Amino acid sequence: MPPFEVPEGDPFGPHNLPYGVFSLPSGGAGAPGDDGSDSDGSGSGSGGSERRIGVRLGDHVLDAGAAARALGSPYAALLAQPTLNPLLAAGRTAWSDVRRALTAWVTVPSHRETIEPLFHPLSAVTLHLPFEVADYVDFYASENHARNVGKIFRPDAADSLTPNWKHLPIGYHGRSGTVVVSGTDVVRPSGQRKGPADPAPVFGPSVRLDIEAEVGFVVGVPSALGTPVALADFREHVFGLCLLNDWSARDIQAWEYVPLGPFLGKSFATSVSAWITPLEALDAARVAPPERTHPLLPYLDDATGADGPGGYDLRISVAVNGHVVSEPPFSTMYWTAAQQLAQMTVNGASLRTGDLYGSGTVSGAEPGQRGSLLELTWNGQEPLELPDGKRAFLEDGDVVTLSAWAPGPDGTRVGLGDVTGRVVTG
Numbered sequence: 001m002p003p004f005e006v007p008e009g010d011p012f013g014p015h016n017l018p019y020g021v022f023s024l025p026s027g028g029a030g031a032p033g034d035d036g037s038d039s040d041g042s043g044s045g046s047g048g049s050e051r052r053i054g055v056r057l058g059d060h061v062l063d064a065g066a067a068a069r070a071l072g073s074p075y076a077a078l079l080a081q082p083t084l085n086p087l088l089a090a091g092r093t094a095w096s097d098v099r100r101a102l103t104a105w106v107t108v109p110s111h112r113e114t115i116e117p118l119f120h121p122l123s124a125v126t127l128h129l130p131f132e133v134a135d136y137v138d139f140y141a142s143e144n145h146a147r148n149v150g151k152i153f154r155p156d157a158a159d160s161l162t163p164n165w166k167h168l169p170i171g172y173h174g175r176s177g178t179v180v181v182s183g184t185d186v187v188r189p190s191g192q193r194k195g196p197a198d199p200a201p202v203f204g205p206s207v208r209l210d211i212e213a214e215v216g217f218v219v220g221v222p223s224a225l226g227t228p229v230a231l232a233d234f235r236e237h238v239f240g241l242c243l244l245n246d247w248s249a250r251d252i253q254a255w256e257y258v259p260l261g262p263f264l265g266k267s268f269a270t271s272v273s274a275w276i277t278p279l280e281a282l283d284a285a286r287v288a289p290p291e292r293t294h295p296l297l298p299y300l301d302d303a304t305g306a307d308g309p310g311g312y313d314l315r316i317s318v319a320v321n322g323h324v325v326s327e328p329p330f331s332t333m334y335w336t337a338a339q340q341l342a343q344m345t346v347n348g349a350s351l352r353t354g355d356l357y358g359s360g361t362v363s364g365a366e367p368g369q370r371g372s373l374l375e376l377t378w379n380g381q382e383p384l385e386l387p388d389g390k391r392a393f394l395e396d397g398d399v400v401t402l403s404a405w406a407p408g409p410d411g412t413r414v415g416l417g418d419v420t421g422r423v424v425t426g
Contacts, residue, residue, distance in 0.1 A: 003060035003119035011415025018275035022125040051082035084131040088220035089353040127274035133176040134352035141335035145363035166294040169335040175267040188426040189268040191252035206249035212361040213371035216244035219355035226348040234338035242273040275417030285406035310336035328362040328371040
C-alpha cells in the first residue's frame with residue numbers, strides 16, 4: 001500500500017506523526033527485529049547506514065531530513081541529524097513549525113511526487129534510541145499504585161500512603177546510561193537479596209523480576225541552574241512523551257532500599273519506545289487530574305488550570321508473551337507531568353536537553369488495571385494464569401509489551417509506539 005494511503009482509523013495517521021531515529025540496511029537489505037528496533041541495545045543496527053530522523057505515517061517512515069531538503073524547508077539542517085536532540089533544544093516555536101510543515105508534506109497532494117520516494121516501510125528499517133538521554137528521574141505518581149504497595153508492605157499501617165505522598169510528587173534519580181530502546185533484550189540482574197527469614201544475604205540473579213508500566217516525558221529546552229520551572233512553563237520545556245517500562249528487581253530492591261531508596265534493583269534497564277509523540281498530537285487527550293484531597297503549596301497548585309487540564313487520557317495495555325494482563329488508565333494519575341517537572345526543579349536543579357522522567361507505575365482502581373506484577377499477583381501470592389503457565393514474576397524468555405492509544409481529534413485515535421523487551425539469562 002502506498003505510504004499516503006493510511007487506512008481509516010489508523011492510530012498513526014497524519015494527526016499523529018511521532019518522531020524517531022532510523023537507519024537503512026547496507027546495500028538495501030537487512031534483518032531488523034520484529035518491531036524494527038535494535039535488538040542489542042547498541043543502537044548501531046547490523047551493518048546499517050547512517051542514522052536519520054524519521055516520522056511515522058501508518059506502517060511507513062518518512063526520512064524527515066531528506067523531505068525538508070527536497071521541499072526547501074528552513075528546518076532542513078535541524079532535521080538532518082542522527083538524533084532528536086537538536087530538534088528538542090530548538091524550542092516550542094520550532095516544534096510547532098516543523099509539525100505544521102510535516103502535516104502539509106504528508107497531506108497536500110502537490111507534495112506527493114517529491115516525498116513519496118523518501119518513505120521506507122517500517123519493516124525495512126532499524127529503529128534506534130531516538131534521543132541522547134541526559135538525566136533520568138522516576139516518579140511515584142499513581143495513588144492506586146502507591147496504596148497497593150502500601151497495603152502489601154505495610155498491611156497494619158493506619159494509612160497505606162506515606163505522610164508526604166499527597167503533598168509532593170515523590171521521585172528518585174536513575175541511571176540514564178541504562179535507558180534502552182524497545183526491542184532490546186533485558187538481562188536478568190544479579191545482586192544481594194535477603195528474605196525476612198533468611199539469616200544472611202545471598203548474591204545471585206533476581207528471582208522477583210518485575211515491570212512497571214509508565215509514561216516517559218522528554219525534555220527539550222533546558223533551564224538555568226538556580227531557576228525553578230513553573231507549572232505554566234511545562235509546554236515550553238517538554239517536547240513529548242513515550243511509553244516506558246521501568247524494569248524492577250523487587251528482591252534486590254527490598255534489601256537495599258532502606259534508607260536511601262531504589263538503586264541496583266532499578267538501574268539495570270529502562271525500556272522506552274522508539275517513537276516520541278509530540279505534546280501537540282495529544283491536545284484532544286488532555287483531561288483534568290483526579291480531585292485533590294489535600295491543599296497544595298503554591299508551586300504545585302494547579303487549581304486554576306491556566307494552561308488547560310494537566311492530565312492525559314492514555315489507555316495502556318500490558319501483555320506478557322502476547323497475553324494481555326492489564327489495562328492501566330493514565331487519566332487516574334494523581335500528580336501530573338507539569339507538577340513533576342516543577343518538583344524536579346523547585347530547588348534550582350537545571351534541566352538539560354534530553355532529560356527523561358517517568359511517571360511512575362500507572363495503576364487504576366480495578367485489579368485488571370494494575371501496572372506491575374507486584375500488584376497483579378499481590379507480591380506473588382496470587383500468580384497470573386497465562387496460556388503458557390502461571391507467573392508470579394517474570395521468567396527467562398518472557399516478552400513484555402506495553403502499548404497505548406489516546407483520543408485524538410474528530411474521533412481519531414493517537415497511537416503511542418510500543419515498548420517490548422525480552423528477559424534473558426544473566
